[in-house]
Amino acid sequence: MTLASCNGGNVGGVTGVGASVGHALHEAGIPLVVASQYPLSFGGSVMLVQDLYQGLLWGEDPRKLLVGLRRRLHSCFKDQHDWASIVAYASLPPNFDDQLANACIQQAMSSINIALRVSDRVMVAFSDRDSGSSERHQALNEDKRQEMLRHVQKKVAYAKERLEAANEAYPSQRARILAQLASTEKREAQMLYHSVKSGTRTTKKAGNEVLDKLERARTWYWQAYLLNRSHPWELVQYVSLTLFLRSLGRLPPSDWTESKVEPLWITADAQSRNDAENGSPYDRAWAYGNIAELSLIEPWLKDAPHPPDKASIDKAIQACRSVVELAGAKSFHVSSTRRQILRYLEWFGPVVGGSWPGLQVIAGQMLDALPAGEEPEWNY
Numbered sequence: 001m002t003l004a005s006c007n008g009g010n011v012g013g014v015t016g017v018g019a020s021v022g023h024a025l026h027e028a029g030i031p032l033v034v035a036s037q038y039p040l041s042f043g044g045s046v047m048l049v050q051d052l053y054q055g056l057l058w059g060e061d062p063r064k065l066l067v068g069l070r071r072r073l074h075s076c077f078k079d080q081h082d083w084a085s086i087v088a089y090a091s092l093p094p095n096f097d098d099q100l101a102n103a104c105i106q107q108a109m110s111s112i113n114i115a116l117r118v119s120d121r122v123m124v125a126f127s128d129r130d131s132g133s134s135e136r137h138q139a140l141n142e143d144k145r146q147e148m149l150r151h152v153q154k155k156v157a158y159a160k161e162r163l164e165a166a167n168e169a170y171p172s173q174r175a176r177i178l179a180q181l182a183s184t185e186k187r188e189a190q191m192l193y194h195s196v197k198s199g200t201r202t203t204k205k206a207g208n209e210v211l212d213k214l215e216r217a218r219t220w221y222w223q224a225y226l227l228n229r230s231h232p233w234e235l236v237q238y239v240s241l242t243l244f245l246r247s248l249g250r251l252p253p254s255d256w257t258e259s260k261v262e263p264l265w266i267t268a269d270a271q272s273r274n275d276a277e278n279g280s281p282y283d284r285a286w287a288y289g290n291i292a293e294l295s296l297i298e299p300w301l302k303d304a305p306h307p308p309d310k311a312s313i314d315k316a317i318q319a320c321r322s323v324v325e326l327a328g329a330k331s332f333h334v335s336s337t338r339r340q341i342l343r344y345l346e347w348f349g350p351v352v353g354g355s356w357p358g359l360q361v362i363a364g365q366m367l368d369a370l371p372a373g374e375e376p377e378w379n380y
């Protein structure tokens with residue numbers, strides 16, 4: 001808690017012990033209360049808000065924030081005593097460092113997810129608006145869309161910097177952070193692909209940037225899986241991107257032949273099936289989401305891809321239905337799985353073309369089993 005009230009930390013004199021509102025709040029059970037002993041200057045107040053609030057919202061260590069704030073106040077306002085006015089009442093829990101790491105990562109993840117969700121809506125909204133519009137209105141819409149997407153990209157880039165810093169600061173959380181960075185790269189690549197597809201960016205450089213992002217995502221998924229093999233989701237994404245990039249000639253054929261990629265698929269499938277049969281409905285739903293995607297890409301594991309048979313199609317559709325049954329039609333499990341399968345219909349399928357025969361047909365049938373709806377808020 002920050003007590004934005006002048007004199008909130010003033011304890012008064014010896015005759016007024018307990019006069020500090022900040023101290024009283026701390027005694028009432030609030031672990032950390034930041035207050036001021038007397039009124040701050042206008043400039044000091046602005047600096048406190050800028051430094052303290054932004055840092056706390058990003059999950060930074062409040063102890064370091066307070067030290068840095070006092071130093072800046074002393075440096076910038078030498079004729080004032082703002083630096084001495086700031087007080088903190090703290091009684092931090094034993095696992096505070098773990099909570100701090102989680103908060104830091106969580107905030108960066110949430111910022112990225114919200115920004116990318118906005119980009120998804122921007123692309124859909126302006127695509128609908130462009131249909132039937134005059135060339136002049138389409139040009140204006142395109143300018144507006146690009147302005148909004150640039151704002152999104154800045155937000156994502158800043159949050160990624162936060163995640164990368166957290167990756168260095170919290171080694172025990174690297175698997176989680178790398179998986180989120182990989183997911184972010186993939187979603188950025190998708191956003192860029194749709195910009196290229198819409199005619200906004202048609203340069204070869206933009207197309208290569210899409211594939212470069214996917215290669216980085218693939219690398220990070222693999223590193224995340226090696227750090228924590230208890231969840232196969234990262235391996236599923238790694239296999240998917242390996243097959244996709246291999247079909248586009250971005251990976252050396254000698255390195256990723258059928259004999260090398262198929263065992264990874266089998267590992268992910270076996271682990272997902274085991275998870276689907278054990279544990280809570282929450283974990284089982286995620287496992288069936290993995291099985292759905294693995295079933296979708298199974299026909300293209302071979303060096304010579306073949307059209308999917310009825311058994312593969314039925315397995316993929318049934319896995320989608322199991323996600324809905326276990327988690328509910330309006331759950332994040334369903335919206336996340338749907339978004340994942342939609343990539344094959346609207347992105348991977350059109351890019352690989354006939355080299356993956358029947359891909360978009362199966363993806364469409366799987367989406368019919370996954371109810372569409374507003375993606376709920378979720379803590380990743």
